[in-house]
Amino acid sequence: GAGVSQSPSNKVTEKGKDVELRCDPISGHTALYWYRQSLGQGLEFLIYFQGNSAPDKSGLPSDRFSAERTGGSVSTLTIQRTQQEDSAVYLCASSLSTNTGELFFGEGSRLTVL
Amino acid sequence: QKEVEQDPGPLSVPEGAIVSLNCTYSNSAFQYFMWYRQYSRKGPELLMYTYSSGNKEDGRFTAQVDKSSKYISLFIRDSQPSDSATYLCAMTISGNTPLVFGKGTRLSVIA
Numbered sequence: 001g002a003g004v005s006q007s008p009s010n011k012v013t014e015k016g017k018d019v020e021l022r023c024d025p026i027s028g029h030t031a032l033y034w035y036r037q038s039l040g041q042g043l044e045f046l047i048y049f050q051g052n053s054a055p056d057k058s059g060l061p062s063d064r065f066s067a068e069r070t071g072g073s074v075s076t077l078t079i080q081r082t083q084q085e086d087s088a089v090y091l092c093a094s095s096l097s098t099n100t101g102e103l104f105f106g107e108g109s110r111l112t113v114l
Numbered sequence: 115q116k117e118v119e120q121d122p123g124p125l126s127v128p129e130g131a132i133v134s135l136n137c138t139y140s141n142s143a144f145q146y147f148m149w150y151r152q153y154s155r156k157g158p159e160l161l162m163y164t165y166s167s168g169n170k171e172d173g174r175f176t177a178q179v180d181k182s183s184k185y186i187s188l189f190i191r192d193s194q195p196s197d198s199a200t201y202l203c204a205m206t207i208s209g210n211t212p213l214v215f216g217k218g219t220r221l222s223v224i225a
Contacts, residue, residue, distance in 0.1 A: 004157070033212060033213075035215075040122065040217065041217065042120075042202065042215050042216055042217035042218055043158070043202065043204075043213075043215035045212045045213070045214070048212045050210065056212065059212070091157055091158075093157070102148075102160050102163065103158075103160070103213065104160075105157030105158050105159070106157050107155070107156055107157050108157055
């Protein structure tokens with residue numbers, strides 16, 4: 001389909017392991033966002049990419065979290081040395097740079113850290 | 115105080131009822147206000163979008179923004195079981211700043 005694609009849809013890992021989550025945005029969308037959704041906590045902003053500009057990393061909770069966006073398209077969110085509190089649904093969204101507020105979300109990657 | 119406050123519910127109403135969902139916020143610089151709907155195990159989808167103060171209507175849905183009170187609302191008329199979902203308010207200062215979301219209100223419409 002033409003929507004935002006995320007993989008894996010589910011990931012179970014052991015505490016201390018590294019994980020990578022992938023996002024493939026809608027073709028032509030220059031803005032890409034990562035949010036985290038924990039039970040009862042709403043959507044927490046993590047990082048924002050806009051075109052070739054430096055990413056806004058102000059929402060990353062610790063230096064264990066990092067993200068990159070290659071070629072202005074696919075993005076990977078990496079969590080190193082996972083902790084149990086990292087368990088959440090990680091949502092990726094993309095938008096046209098000229099739109100304000102209309103984010104198109106993927107279905108998320110559900111991460112469980114045992 | 116969180117930037118955006120939203121009652122998480124749950125809210126349960128009979129089919130055909132009028133539903134009122136609300137958010138308050140603290141940052142007077144917010145200019146763009148949105149409501150997203152999220153079905154279980156799905157990503158949020160944009161439902162309504164409003165710039166600055168005023169009302170916007172789309173079918174059974176009406177969004178209201180009162181910037182003087184820092185208060186936004188979503189009204190759903192003639193609610194249907196298919197409206198059962200979590201409704202998230204969101205807002206931002208400009209197109210170059212990320213959206214700030216409320217925690218979401220879980221709504222159940224009972225047939």
